[in-house]
Structures are given as structure tokens and as C-alpha cells.
Amino acid sequence: MKRSHKPIIWSLFAAGGTFTAFMIPVMILITGLGVPLGLLPAQTLDYESVLAFVQHPLTRIALFGTIFLTVWHAAHRLRITAHDFGIRADRVVATIFYGLAAITTLVALVVLALI
Amino acid sequence: MTPRRIEFEILRYDPDKMQKPEFQTYLVPCEEDWVVLDALNYIKDELDRTLSYRWSCHMAVCGSCSMMINGEPTLSCKSFVRDLPNQVCIEPLNNFPIERDLVVVLDDFLGKLNSVKPYLIPREKKSLEEGVYLQSPAQLKKFKQFTLCINCTLCYAACPQYAHDENFVGPAALALAHRYNLDSRDVGRTARQDVVASNLGIWECSFVGACSEVCPHGVDPAGAIQQAKIASTGDYFMDLILPGRKS
């Protein structure tokens, strides 16, 4: 049998799984729930302050890493989940999910470089 | 103590007489300290001599009495009737073809086991006079857990990936490959990797973890497979950086 090339995508899945386990819950809390539920002051999402924060070089790198790892982790897991749901068109599924991950990564890269 | 009467619904299949398996019910007066295997032996001795099933040791070491008990892959000699309700459904092990009654065809598993070379491949063969291969307790500890496998195949019955693709090498065989790969006396890892690190080896596993939950000896095949994935990923990138390196 042939040695698999899965390690390429699996290493992203595994690194992303670890990263998202640590970071995503609190990020959801901060960006999605903090202000609407009154846990954080309304100014947290002010245009000026968010923009200044994002423009910091370290934030740019951190945000790119976040998006990159998150979407590739999810894309690979969803590919397998599709199989678990009984969908056998693996090539189509892989193209869709990896494609979405690639586009998201690319847009994030461009936006974070130019913002 | 008066025996408790338990209704056993057993999936029967006689290839000479039946088109497909059918349930047959037996009422068995069970003693408090019985296991399901005792009840099967009672049926065979007292009620129905045609019932076929495998067993040997009656003490959870031979791995031959595996079956589905109320939907759970279980060793019937390890499953106490006192833990079971008054109605018990017994079926042959999931994910294997039925030979007859509770006896399943294990050829596929045995082939897979063989394919991972589950034996020591030493650097140099020693003659008897030269004595044993030495190993420290720390070296032994690295793989000891994975030596506990009794080839009962409960893990294959629990594994949905094996259920959907019978070509998957599967939990016990991959755990045993890992066991020999971790053995300090063994140099067979490269030879095993062709099967282990293929798409139908460790990479077919999605870490459901069901195998480790049903394993009667705490082998944790799911853990072994994840460890092998990490090691094989390391190999893969090392091979990219240094093509032709000796592993």
C-alpha cells in the first residue's frame, strides 16, 4: 500500500484543533456575546479602537493565524463528517470545504495586509 | 437464592436451513453469579443442543466469546447477568459475516493482523546460545499496555469506520503494529509503515474512540492510532526535508 499524503492536512487539523480549543470560546464570548449581553462595555466594538487594535502588526499576525488554523481545522473535520453522514462523493466534498478554507485564508491575508 | 429467570433473545442462523438470521427466545433460570456465557451453556446443555457459539477460557483471556449483548460488543464470559435486565438480546458480533448462530467469520481480521507483521523483527537474529534481547523496565513500559490485546475483535465491532469500509486495517491490528514499533528490540517499523501509514491504515481512523471504550483489557487502540498519526506525520515532513534519509 502507498504511504498517505494525509499528514499535510492532518497536521493543520491537529494544530488548528489545539488552537481553537484554547482560543475560540473566549473569542466568541468577546466578539459575539460580550457587548449584546452587556458583559462588555459598548465601546469595545467602536470602529476607531477596533481598527487601531487590528492595525498593530502583532494583531495582524495573530488574527491571520487564528483564521488560517480555524478554517483548515474545520474544513478537514467537516470533510470527514460528510462521510460520516453517508455522503460518499469525497472529491466533491473535499474540493468544497478545502476551497472555502483557501478562499477565506486568502481574503484574510489580503485584508490584514492592506487594512 | 432462587434463580432469576431471564429471557434471552438470540439471533440464530443455520446456513443449511435459513435464508436469513432470526431471533429465538429462551427462558433461562440464572444464578446470581452467572455470566452470559453460563446462560448460553445452560441453553446448550438443557434446552437446545443446536446453538453454536465460541468460547474457551471462561476468564476473559482467550478472546473467543465476543458477541453483541444488548447492542454492546462484549465478552460473554465477562458480562454478569446481575448487571443485565430480565430481557437480554444476544447477537453475533457486529461488522463480521455470520458463519452460524453466534459464530462469525474472522478471516478478514486475521488477514489484517498478519499484514502489520505483529511480531518482533530484531536488528540481528540471535542464536539461542547468545541469550535473550535485553530490555529495561522503562523500555517495556513504553508498549506494555498494547501487549494486553487478546484479539477479541470487540473493537472492530464497535468501530463505525470499519463498519463502513471493511478495507480499514482497524483498531487492534494498528494497536499491535504500534506495540512492536515502540519495542526497543524491534526494527520493523519501516516495513510496517506501508500498511500502517496508508490511507486505509491509521488515516482511515477519525478517532471515534469507540474501540477503546469497549476494549476489555484497556488496550486503548484509539490512543495508539493517534500516537501513530503523530509519528507518521513527523516522518512525512522529515522525508520532505531530507529525501532518502534512513528512518
Added chain:
Amino acid sequence: MSRRPYFRTVSRYGWWFAHPRYLRYMARELSSAFVGAYGGLVMFALWRLWQGEAEWNALVGFLQSPPSIGFHLVALAFALYHTITWFNVTPKAMPVQIGDRQFPGGIIVGTHYFVWAVVSLALFILAGAGT
């Protein structure tokens, strides 16, 4: 006596209803749909931020709406489930052995939870103080 093995089939679609452990597995795998969607949302938010203040404020307005809050609550639940299931199996995938003793998996898992709690708390406080 003849051999005529009987092959049973497993449903390709509904198999995961057969046992609670399969349901737990599917829930764990489905966490990635929400984690991934959230990653996409972060990308989208950055894009709006880049476009300008009006676009950003429209997005912030949407974030206050019930559908957005609902999505984030569900996503948070799945993200937490991902975190728990991921941390709990770490010692299986990466066991640590010291000498001839297995380093207790509980300590590995516990350390993960501890670091996670500290990092999460720190980020949350920073987010509130940073304005």
C-alpha cells in the same frame, strides 16, 4: 454442513443513532461547523472593518440582533464541547512517560484546563479594559 456466511449491512446514513457514543462523536465532529463558521465570520468582520466605518457599524448592529446572539450562543456551546473533548484525549494521543512510570494523564488534562482558563480570563479582561 455447508458454508454460506450471512452479511449484515449497516445504514450509511443513520448508523450514529445506534449508540449514545456515536451521537457524542457526531456532536464533537459537528462542532467544527460552528468553529469554521465563526472563523469565516471573523474574516468577514475584518473585511467590513477594512471597508470603512459605516460598513463596520452595520455589522456591529447585526451583532446585536437575536439571530446573531442565537448563533453565537450555539457556537459557544459547540466550541466548549470541542475544547472539552480535545483536552480530554490529549494524554491518549501524547502520553508522557518519565522513567518507567506513566505521567498521570489527569495532570496533563488539568494543566490544559488551567492554562485555558487563565488565557481566556486574561483576554476577556483585556477586551473590556482596552477601550
